[in-house]
Amino acid sequence: MPGVSNAMSLITAQNLTIRLEGRTILHDVDFTINESEIVTVVGPNGSGKSTFMRALVGALTPARGTVTRRAGLRIGYVPQTLHIDQTLPLTVSRFLSLPTRRNGREINAALTETGLPPEIAVQQVSALSGGQFQRVLLARALLGDPHLLVLDEPTKGLDQPGVAAFYLLVEEVRRRLGCAVLMVSHDLHVVMSASDRVICINGHICCEGAPVVVSKAPEYRAMFGQGTRGALALYQHDHDHSHGAGP
Amino acid sequence: MIFDAFFFSALVAGIGIALAAGPLGCFVVWRRMAYFGDATAHAAILGVALALAFDSAVSVGVIVSATGMALAVFLLTGRGLAVDTLLGVAAHSALAFGVLALVLTGERGINLEAYLFGDILNVSMQDIGLIWAGAMLIGGLLVWRWSSLLTATVSDDLARAEGIQPARERLILMLAVALLVAMSIEVVGALLVTALLVIPAATARSLARTPEGMAKLSAILAVTATSLGLIAAFALDVPAGPAIVATSATGFAITTLMGAFKRTHLG
Structure with missing residues (x-):
């Protein structure tokens, strides 16, 4: 699925490589986000998450590869605080x-x-x-x-209830307006409960796929806080380091 | 005696400068460019010396050197040195070389003090024309690019997401400051021209609720301070630059004290 453009896709990146000041920050990234999808990007500090987002919205020019945005795509951008x-x-x-x-x-x-x-x-x-x-x-x-909301660590500096309330709001807005959401987040429990797909980035896409959802019950989603098991699952996922983007 | 031709020339010139300096000064305050203003002003002194050495018009030398300083700072920013260090090196080097060049070129008629503190007796009809042309250029630039300049001032990231290039907006502001400095140096002087940008804007801050309100108020305050300062300069026979800046600073002190009084007594 990644890298394959289709009628539903809002942004498609193929073989995306970004260099900043002579350093390669991201290489060979294939990525697609579709209508109404919630995709979360996770990764350690300095892994290229923000660079990835900036390249997708067109603020950076790729050194190699392409980024294709659907014609007339409207992006709503929410920066870090x-x-x-x-x-x-x-x-x-x-x-x-x-x-x-x-x-x-x-x-x-x-x-x-x-x-x-x-x-x-x-x-x-x-x-x-x-x-x-x-x-x-x-x-x-x-x-x-917007057709697509882009949120770059939008809850930096908020306390736990504030974080939960904010993501609840994002989900609600998404449901009402039907826009897709692409976000960078450190809040793994949110990632586990609210995303359709998770992308782990560390210079390239380490792995991606549907988050390991412990329970799909709306009660679970509303509570957010019980995501520890989900977070652990994600860490294990991270450590096995399967290069999901490969052929 | 006050209302002679010199006074009116100086007043017309001063009002032109103030109308541009007020709104532009808001960006200088919001983006912390005060030290950059000093750097271009000091470069302007070097420009005076170069103009005299090459026998060209002072206004040409001043605009070339101030613009050159703006471009140099723009290109060197973000390459290792902290901005204030870079500006500290550039500003004071330009001033030192400028003063040395002025003295060494041995122009007997040159009055250094006039370029450091301003001399309204210098203002010719041609200067007035240049000042108003410059003021209209700066004003037009600010009106034309207002929304982009403001968005880039609030956040580089936000601007980029809207298709605005923050670096371009920054360059536009730096060139506008260089132009303002170049056209004001004869009236206000190189050492005080930054004050004309910063003080009216800082005074307007406590009284305004929106960026547009602050810009308009800053223009009004700058025109008032310039007019009163020039009257004082003529009446007391003192240099125009210090008189204008002292008037402006008094306005700042009064509004600040009034603000503090309001806060302590009315909530």
């Missing part, structure tokens, strides 16, 4: 209008969609809590009516 400089006065509604101007109705809808009260629109971004700000970042990504 941003630091907004204290010297920059910025209301939530102004932030949501960057760089494309949005009207009040659109902004209200996006805030409601992400579980934020409409009054928050007039607040300064710097006054928000970490969890609120991540929701604002998600709201901003949704304003472009």
Whole structure:
């Protein structure tokens, strides 16, 4: 399946190799993400996860190989938590209008969609809590009516309940809007319960496939926290190091 | 005596500079480019010396050297040295070589102080034309690219995901600062021109709720400080640069104290 483009595929990468400042960060990656799919990328620090994401959205040019995006593909991007400089006065509604101007109705809808009260629109971004700000970042990504949400470690700096609530929201949004989701995550229990497919990256794709789901019950999904067994399963998966991307 | 032709020339020139410096200064504050402003200003002194040595117009020498400094810093950033170290080397080297060159070329008529602290008696009709052309170029650039510049200022990653190239926006801002410095050096002087960028913007920060509000307010504050400063400079017969910057700084002190007072007494 990987590397084979089809009508459902939003982004397809073939033999993707990325070099930055003379170093090869990623090599020979074949990857496809389809409509409505949730794919999670895991891997150690410095393994090339963020580079992979940036190459897929077109922010980096491949040294070799190709990245094909479906014509007219709209991507909503949620970065790792941003630091907004204290010297920059910025209301939530102004932030949501960057760089494309949005009207009040659109902004209200996006805030409601992400579980934020409409009054928050007039607040300064710097006054928000970490969890609120991540929701604002998600709201901003949704304003472009994306086919694909790209989330790069979107819960960095949130506490455990905050992380669980955020991913629950992502899943909910995905169900409602039907968009695909591609995310980098360290939260293995979330990976195990919420993803359709997991990609392990360490300079190349080490392994990929459906996560080992302990239980598919909605109760399990809602609880997230009981993912230890799932996480262990993933680690074992990691250690056997089967090069799944090979022929 | 105050309202003579010199004063009006200086005022028209000063207002042109302030209108551009106010909004551009906001980006200097948001992106922490103040030290970069100093580097280009010091390079401008070198430009004055080069212009005199090669017998060309001072404005040409100044714009070439300030732009050259901007390009050099842009190209060298991120290649090993921390940005403030790089700027420290570049800024002070340019100033040292500039002052040495000015003295060694032995131009008897040259008044070094005029280029360091500004001299409004220097302002000719041609200067006014150049200043307003420069101000309109900077203003047009900011209006045209506002959304991209702001997005790139908030986050490189966010900008890239929107198809904006952060490096290009950074270069545009650096060149705009170089241009502003080059056109202001005769009125405000090389040592104080950064203050004209930073102080009105810093004053506007505590009073604004949006980036656009801060930019407009910063322009108003810069025009007010420049006008009052020039009046003071003429009335007291002191250099224009220090008079403008001192006026601006007084405004900053007043709003800061008022802000502190409000916070302690009203919540």
